[in-house]
Amino acid sequence: MEKLVYALILAARKLRPYFQAYRIEVRTAYSLWNILHKSESSGRMLKWVIELGQFDLEYCPRTAIKGQALADFILEFDSEVDNKAIVLEEPSSQRNPPTDVREEFPHPWWILHVDGAVNNNRAGAGIILVTPEGHRLMSSIHFRFYVTNNDVEYEALINGLKIALEVGVVNLIARSDSELVVNQVNGGFQAQEPRTELYMRCVQHLLEKFGSARLEGVPREENSNADALAKMGSQMDSIQLGQIPLGIQEIPSIPEVGVFPTQEIP
Known part of the structure; x- marks a missing residue:
């Protein structure tokens, strides 16, 4: 179950500007909301709960996804995302035009x-x-x-x-x-x-x-x-x-x- 939460964390970090700007619909066959809001959550899971709490997420039921698809998703993002959340930089007029959409979002x-x-x-x-x-x-x-x-x-x-x-x-x-x-x-x-x-x-x-x-x-x-x-x-x-x-x-x-x-x- 931690792999599923970790995949959601990676997606939120990779697409942080969109997660901040829109309501995100999370389709899963598991009761992810209940898992993330357990009172006994601690350690790494607690950090993930706090990190996801800043976004407007809606958990909806769906058919189960294949385990290999989930593993491929984690492998795809794991090499690009470290343990820290993505740091967005506010664009400056003295810098080159932004090549990444993330740079267009100032720090709130x-x-x-x-x-x-x-x-x-x-x-x-x-x-x-x-x-x-x-x-x-x-x-x-x-x-x-x-x-x-x-x-x-x-x-x-x-x-x-x-x-x-x-x-x-x-x-x-x-x-x-x-x-x-x-x-x-x-x-x-x-x-x-x-x-x-x-x-x-x-x-x-x-x-x-x-x-x-x-x-x-x-x-x-x-x-x-x-x-x-x-x-x-x-x-x-x-x-x-x-x-x-x-x-x-x-x-x-x-x-x-x-x-x-x-x-x-x-």
């Missing part, structure tokens, strides 16, 4: 809302990635390690940026209601602790990977949906999460800061 802006929550020694993150068309891709993460209130805000932002990169977002506006995190990343506040500085540099490094990206602060009431996802993720409330993917993170996104003993020199 995506919006990322993130929030973290710590409740009763449990922590979680809420992530909402909004496509240029207004579709919302939501995810929640439960952390199985100790984090402070500031650490969990950084973890939420880091995970949200990684998801956006996996999907192939080029232009991004990230929004957080943590004034401390926003100002530290943007240079307004200085990170006082080594652990905080590692988190800050990690976020700055991820932001540099986008074509254009910025981090903005928003009032807590404008970030309520991400906050709700973070609280449900901290409690691992699978009943309320429903079809929203719930991820489990075992270790921090940054290396542990060691504490070394010191010796007084006379």
Whole structure:
């Protein structure tokens, strides 16, 4: 079944401008929609679900296709498409006329809302990635390690940026209601602790990977949906999460800061 989803991913990457501009009808003999929207989806399948969520896809029944035809399709595109989504470039008047239809499509802006929550020694993150068309891709993460209130805000932002990169977002506006995190990343506040500085540099490094990206602060009431996802993720409330993917993170996104003993020199 993964081969079928992978074939759809390859087609979406190869024909990305058309997938973005039109409603795509996917004819398959399998219940592909139910497979992609399982609450227990994780790992590679979860990344594919998020990537396909940006398109307007309609799944329709059809007769089964031959396995060899599917294999030929994968082989045809596999040599031309790498693990990253296709990066489209906005045409410039100083460049040669575009030879590929993909260059005629400028990069749209995506919006990322993130929030973290710590409740009763449990922590979680809420992530909402909004496509240029207004579709919302939501995810929640439960952390199985100790984090402070500031650490969990950084973890939420880091995970949200990684998801956006996996999907192939080029232009991004990230929004957080943590004034401390926003100002530290943007240079307004200085990170006082080594652990905080590692988190800050990690976020700055991820932001540099986008074509254009910025981090903005928003009032807590404008970030309520991400906050709700973070609280449900901290409690691992699978009943309320429903079809929203719930991820489990075992270790921090940054290396542990060691504490070394010191010796007084006379």
